[in-house]
Amino acid sequence: MTRAPLTTALLAGLPLALAACEVGPKDIQQTGHRGTGMVQLADRSNLPGPDRIPGETYRDIVLDPNNLGEPAGEFYENVQVLGDLKTEEFNRLMIAITEWVSPEQGCNYCHNPENMASDEVYTKVVARKMIQMTRAINVNWKDHVKDTGVTCWTCHRGQPVPAHYWTTDPESMARMGMRSRRGQNNPDAMPAVYSSLPYDPFTAYILEKDPSERRIRVSGTSAYPMPGMRRATLMDTEMTYGFMMHFSDSLGVNCTFCHNTHSFSDWSGSTAQRAISWYGIRMVRDANENYITPLTSVFPASRLGPAGDPFKINCATCHQGKNKPMGGYSMIREFPELARLPVAAPAAVTPTTAAAPQPTDSAATAAVAVATPAG
Ligand code: HEC
Numbered sequence: 001m002t003r004a005p006l007t008t009a010l011l012a013g014l015p016l017a018l019a020a021c022e023v024g025p026k027d028i029q030q031t032g033h034r035g036t037g038m039v040q041l042a043d044r045s046n047l048p049g050p051d052r053i054p055g056e057t058y059r060d061i062v063l064d065p066n067n068l069g070e071p072a073g074e075f076y077e078n079v080q081v082l083g084d085l086k087t088e089e090f091n092r093l094m095i096a097i098t099e100w101v102s103p104e105q106g107c108n109y110c111h112n113p114e115n116m117a118s119d120e121v122y123t124k125v126v127a128r129k130m131i132q133m134t135r136a137i138n139v140n141w142k143d144h145v146k147d148t149g150v151t152c153w154t155c156h157r158g159q160p161v162p163a164h165y166w167t168t169d170p171e172s173m174a175r176m177g178m179r180s181r182r183g184q185n186n187p188d189a190m191p192a193v194y195s196s197l198p199y200d201p202f203t204a205y206i207l208e209k210d211p212s213e214r215r216i217r218v219s220g221t222s223a224y225p226m227p228g229m230r231r232a233t234l235m236d237t238e239m240t241y242g243f244m245m246h247f248s249d250s251l252g253v254n255c256t257f258c259h260n261t262h263s264f265s266d267w268s269g270s271t272a273q274r275a276i277s278w279y280g281i282r283m284v285r286d287a288n289e290n291y292i293t294p295l296t297s298v299f300p301a302s303r304l305g306p307a308g309d310p311f312k313i314n315c316a317t318c319h320q321g322k323n324k325p326m327g328g329y330s331m332i333r334e335f336p337e338l339a340r341l342p343v344a345a346p347a348a349v350t351p352t353t354a355a356a357p358q359p360t361d362s363a364a365t366a367a368v369a370v371a372t373p374a375g
């Protein structure tokens with residue numbers, strides 16, 4: 001007669017298991033109007049830990065604004081992008097960069113100690129481009145990074161290769177063949193957060209020069225197809241959802257952080273964070289296209305993906321599970337030299353330091369309108 005209570009106990013437990021209940025305290029934050037279900041639920045036992053901040057090496061260096069030395073571009077031999085810094089600022093930045101990118105390897109990760117001016121170590125060539133990229137993000141993409149800004153640490157966090165990056169998945173490009181997964185149905189694939197959705201939405205949305213917002217948008221705008229209207233396929237839709245899974249996962253939020261789910265496409269019901277993300281998509285595209293891809297021939301084979309492209313940036317590279325990277329902690333406050341572009345650029349600067357294209361299409365207007373919701 002012991003069986004009955006056991007069965008009862010099992011049956012009683014079943015609904016709990018089926019409902020995937022997570023016991024324990026939750027933090028609840030409302031992100032939209034009451035009754036719209038726009039809330040963020042955070043399981044306290046599952047929250048990401050505190051962010052590491054860089055070591056103390058450069059914090060002890062106090063610059064005397066009246067005694068910063070000569071312009072680095074004149075003092076040193078081969079300074080191509082930081083020529084507007086004074087030598088004292090320049091030296092402090094080198095120490096900081098080492099702390100941010102290669103604290104274990106030291107200066108020699110980028111330099112031949114016999115000849116600091118030499119560009120023979122590939123990482124120095126990469127780092128030069130990275131400095132241009134960081135400045136461009138801080139200056140041209142304030143619509144996204146605000147005054148918080150980014151430094152090398154935002155992505156690198158003390159290691160030469162950031163923890164989160166992506167490369168084109170050759171399988172995702174295969175369209176034919178019985179054995180092809182067509183870039184989806186791989187529960188191990190992190191970008192789709194263990195779902196069956198496409199796991200490389202990045203090549204289409206944050207790499208190609210082709211303005212892809214039309215493909216991200218899949219909802220119809222009229223009841224019936226109109227002549228000349230582009231039709232979204234099921235595959236387009238899956239791709240959008242795969243990308244959105246990456247958004248949520250990278251920021252540690254759910255869909256209602258940006259959308260009112262009664263209509264995902266409707267900008268007027270969306271939060272300001274969706275508009276910020278709209279700029280984010282373009283910022284990431286700019287970084288990948290104009291700074292990382294041009295380095296393809298500089299990287300050794302061990303730093304290229306299976307399709308031969310370098311490791312690139314997505315939302316997770318900076319955000320790492322937080323809605324604001326490092327909880328919104330600003331490091332450019334200490335390094336204003338990374339938040340300005342040289343006024344008179346030295347001749348050797350490549351054209352990519354020029355201002356990034358600013359959004360001009362109607363979506364930008366819509367996006368801005370969201371920041372100040374109009375009814
Ligand atoms: C992550 C890569 C990286 C690390 C680490 C690094 N540097 Fe540099 N260094 C660079 C780059 C890039 C330049 C060239 C900057 C430019 O062209 O504007 C440079 C240039 C220099 C120059 C100017 C050389 C010349 O005459 O042209 C000096 C001096 C220098 N670094 C010192 C240091 C010291 C000291 C350290 C360690 C505390 C260090 N660097 C760590 C990337 C790095």
Ligand code: HEC
Pocket residue numbers: 097101110123124126127130131134150151152153154155156160161162165287299303304310311312313317318
């Ligand atoms: C937005 C993110 C981001 C920022 C900001 C950033 N990097 Fe990078 N960095 C990357 C990615 C992604 C790679 C590619 C990893 C690879 O293939 O090595 C990379 C690669 C590098 C490498 C080559 C490392 C190697 O071992 O191959 C160096 C050196 C480097 N970055 C230096 C810097 C410096 C210096 C700064 C700040 C001035 C900086 N990065 C800022 C994302 C970033």
Ligand code: HEC
Pocket residue numbers: 213216217218219220240241244245247248251253254255256257258259264265266273274275277278281363
């Ligand atoms: C951090 C903000 C953010 C989060 C979180 C987010 N989205 Fe989005 N979503 C956007 C942005 C921005 C666009 C518009 C992209 C464009 O048009 O350029 C968009 C577009 C969409 C679209 C296409 C709408 C149309 O016009 O057809 C769908 C569908 C969508 N999201 C679903 C989701 C789902 C499902 C989730 C949760 C898994 C999610 N989103 C999470 C920012 C977000």
Ligand code: HEC
Pocket residue numbers: 137144145146147148149150154247251273274276277280281284313314315316317318319323324325328
């Ligand atoms: C180069 C680093 C970097 C990358 C890459 C990046 N972001 Fe951000 N993002 C930031 C910074 C820094 C902030 C904080 C700005 C501030 O203080 O308001 C931010 C803020 C945001 C916010 C506002 C959060 C809030 O609580 O108000 C959203 C939403 C967001 N990012 C979405 C995205 C999405 C989506 C992507 C990928 C398409 C992305 N970000 C890629 C650096 C980045």
